[in-house]
Amino acid sequence: MVKINxxxxxxxxxxxxxxxxxxxxxxxxxxxxxxxxxxxxxxxLEIEAMAVTIAIQFASELGFQHAILGADLFVLVKALVDDTQLLFVVGLVLDEIRYKANFFNELHYSHVKREGNNVTHKLARQAICVLDFTVWMEDVPPLLSYVVLVDIAGST
Structure with a gap:
């Protein structure tokens, strides 16, 4: 089981x-x-919903079938867990998330507080420096390596 944030x-x-x-x-x-x-x-809310969609798509493309997806916007995670609708555009994005979730054998959602989402927060902030998207396999950008190490040390 992998953890997607x-x-x-x-x-x-x-x-x-x-x-x-x-x-x-x-x-x-x-x-x-x-x-x-x-x-x-x-x-x-729209940006966070798009982030979940992209995260699920990315994990699916990498071939992961069992995952826990963590996001820090409680109302979004609650809507996914409870299988409820939200208004307008976000409702359509939720439908897309639910469709893409079908590509997993097992996918759970969890709410992660902002402090537990430092790496992804910094990756999102770094996006202003990329033209479209950048992917790192088995890695993060060099400037974020320390954040990952601190995060791993804090969870042990």
């Missing part, structure tokens, strides 16, 4: 958003990570 960030001045995703094994070692820039500064 995702987060979103808004860059109001640039009218852009960023998404960060990290996939880890049971020991906390990074299996893959990505930063993706979104060409519009959507509202926070």
């Amino acid at each position: 995702c987060d979103g960030a808004r860059f109001i001045k640039e009218n852009r958003a960023g998404i960060g995703v990290v996939i880890r094994d049971s020991e906390g070692m990074v299996l893959g990570s990505l930063s993706k820039q979104i060409p519009q500064a959507y509202n926070p």
